[in-house]
Amino acid sequence: MKRMGQIMYLHKDSYAEYEKRHNNLFPEMRKALKEAGAHNYSIFLNKEDGMLFAYLEVDNVEKYNDIAKTDAAKKWWAYMEPLMDTNPDKSPVTVDLDELFHLD
Template identity: 75%
Template sequence: MTVRMGQLMHVYADQYAEYERRHNNLFPEMKRALKEAGAHNYSIFLDKKTGNLFAYLEVDNVEKYNDIANSEACKKWWAYMESIMDTNPDKSPVSFDLHEVFHLD
């Protein structure tokens, strides 16, 4: 069963282009880790007025996907992104999970 997920994050105003550049050059090991965790149909959208990011992705299994946080690839990516966005003490992005209230198939 596919689960749709939405999250909010924040990138610093002077880092919009850098954020996009880094994602256009996603580390191969991070891309592989995402695929192995069952993530697909993954997009991130930027509101250039506020720096808010909206991430949408679909996963096959939420628990399996959440385990990606323990991977070396993910930890490396978080460290790489830490200087350009709001992060937690463990360098993970500050993110807020959204509750889906409507979906049109």
């Protein structure tokens, strides 16, 4: 199992809509995340600047990264694109973080 941390960037006027959409996550996206081995996935918001911090645990990083190839992820990205900073393929701009400390 690998713990992962990521930073993403939400538009300041989209906080409530972002939360609403995640509370109604597409069933096919939920299934794709589970099939990719994602566990304990949480996203936190810094309301001052719109920075999102995502924490998740995955069984296998390569398998998890393959989620980007799924129709479910591409549909979700297109749905979320108006709310956040995105790449040309509509995937969220993401900064992967290196784990420096963990207390079990």
